[in-house]
Amino acid sequence: MSRYFRNHLFILLTVLTALTGGLVSCSQYSTKPISKGYHNLTAHYNAYVIARDEIAQAEQELFKKRQENYNQLLPILLPVDSMLTQPVKPQLDDAIKKAxxxxxxxxxxxxxDNAYILIGRARLLKQDLPNAIEVFKYVNTKGTNEDDKHTALVGLMRAYVEASDYTNALNVAEYLRNQPLSKINxxxxxLTKAYLHERQGEYATAAGILDATFPVLKKGEATARLHLIAGQLYDLIGQPAKAVDHYRQVLKSRPSYDQSFYANLYAIQSNGLSGDQKRVAQSTETFEQLLNDRKNTDLKDKIYFTMGLLEARNGRIEKAIKLYSQSIQAAGSNTQQVPYTYLEIGKLYFDKKADYAHAKVYYDSALALLPKQSADYATLLNRKKTLDEFVLYKTTIRTDDSLLHLAQMEPAALDKLLDNTLNQREKEDKAQAALAQQIIDKATNGNINSVPGATNSNLQPGERWALYNPVTLSQGRQEFSTRWGNRPLEDNWRRANKEASEAIAGINSPVGGTSPANSVNPNAALSPTGVSAGPATDLTSPAAGRKAKKDAMMAKIPFAKEAQLAANxxxxxxxxxxxxxxxxxxxQPADAIPTFEELLTRYPNTLQKPEVYYLLYLSNEQVGKTSSWKDKLLAEYPNTSYARLTGKAAVQTTDSEAQALKTYTAIYELYKTNPTEALARAETAIGSFAGTQLEDKLALLRVMLVGRVQTVEAYRQALTEFIRDYPGSQLLPRVKEMQTAAEQATTKRK
Incomplete structure (x- = not known):
């Protein structure tokens, strides 16, 4: 209805109201035909139509202005977001007012009923979910028209999904499944049920429901979008042939340019998964066409990314990494694709190359740019923590080994090495300063792009000047905060913390500890010559600055015996x-084996020896190698929990069960009269109880004996070992109660 006609109709109704006087206007509860006809006419054109059109217009505007992330599975229905609805909020408020x-x-x-449904829809779009749910429930309870009640229930189901109340949403869906719904309902x-299953990760069900929906949908951008999503869903459940069919349907449904572009890329990826070599072979020509198309200038990063995916799936890892790098270079200022490209490179280094140090770098870069609401964010964060630990331990070993080596050098050789290191650093600093000045000069003249390394356009992320690389800037802030904390802007800010000096030869300070190597003995000399710093000098002179740097490097070297013990x-x-x-x-048990063996070789008296023996035994079994670690464990540490764990798979006969019962009874009798002897017998017998029904009972008896005979700390350790070794035991609740009581008793004594 045109605005002109609507305004004139409103004037006509106003005149009609004036002519009929207050009689009709006050009879909204009347059942007479004239009264109902008047209110039907007035409600329809003065309120319902206006509210309906405003909500429809708001939904169209939200659909047109949506921002799709094609790197992830698209949502079947546009998620409700109160921030995104801000531009249409006045329309929604007016629609609620009119309805x-x-x-x-x-x-x-x-x-x-229709008015209440409109109010519910508007509140749903505004993310006012509690009120939307109440409105839809009211229509279902008080409504008089079955179709309207079904419409309200569909809206209620959608509101429950947006509120992540999937149980109630499924209950509503189960009820509606058995109702005679209209075509629109x-x-x-x-669509709402498919969206529900998609949100729950049930992609096969969501794809099947979408397939049943397409026959009742008209061609257009919205339908093309749903075909694209159906293709993504089939890709996720490992049915690339069906995915390709839907990507082709996208092109037949009057899609937007982006939809057709991504449908082509996804189809190429799916052909690679399905083994359609003919179509994969044709993809090279397709990629060339896409790269040469002027309309794809700002989409080249996506094309290179897809090319990299195909190479990675075909096992050509180095070529895939090269193409991913081209994708990052082509991204320019649009970084939406970049974190996903970093993520794929990180996966290749992690899964295919087992190069965890490089994987960490790319995971860090991905995490710095990846949206927190991304489906990959939580998984990536967990993997990053693992790699952070990996680099932490590797850096600690490398750094302290280097420092211990430096401590053994002749003073003259060490002095020469430090001078060479300082010379190299000064050379690098001068080069960076020259580049910075060149960038400033060019920027002043408006020609910054001519400075090599100044921009992001032609260099790898690691080769760009830091201040023009957002990933490097983000990482730098995190590293600075971790190492130095929050520092005020002042001269000599590093001197506020003597313990955080620079490491030798470009190696970072040990991550495993923040104190310097000589902090164990504050009076120990910081140099092998024992020469003091001497009288006060001009700290602003270049010579004094160089000497301060050299002294800081020397302070990290563990010359004192206590410092060397700490480093080891x-x-x-x-x-x-x-x-x-x-x-x-x-x-990676194959990598764990040499690491544990190095530990035992360098530190044969380590307190972790029993556990290391056990882990070496497990790791060798995992890689299919025979070893003597189990025998060494049983021979040297027969009474440890790790020795007992090696006998878990022992097959017990009826006779052994009877013998175990007899032994347990004897130890229990000794528990009452001679706990020391009982503990000794329990330690000896527990290995033979492996696999019997009395194994955990004897283990608990041993814990109680430890509590009677040994220290509180030994008792707490025995409780911890029981919980670790017998997670499925029925005695576990009792042991946890004993552990809580022991901790409370220790706290009270303190």
Missing amino acids: SLIPERHQNSKWL TRDFY QRIENALYKLGKLYKFQLN
């Missing part, structure tokens, strides 16, 4: 943790 006129003034109108029900302790701890990281988090 509210019907329940206020036209109670006997047939448009009453059927369409909306299918850090290396021992790092080797132990690095081996466990390889074994468990990285699932």
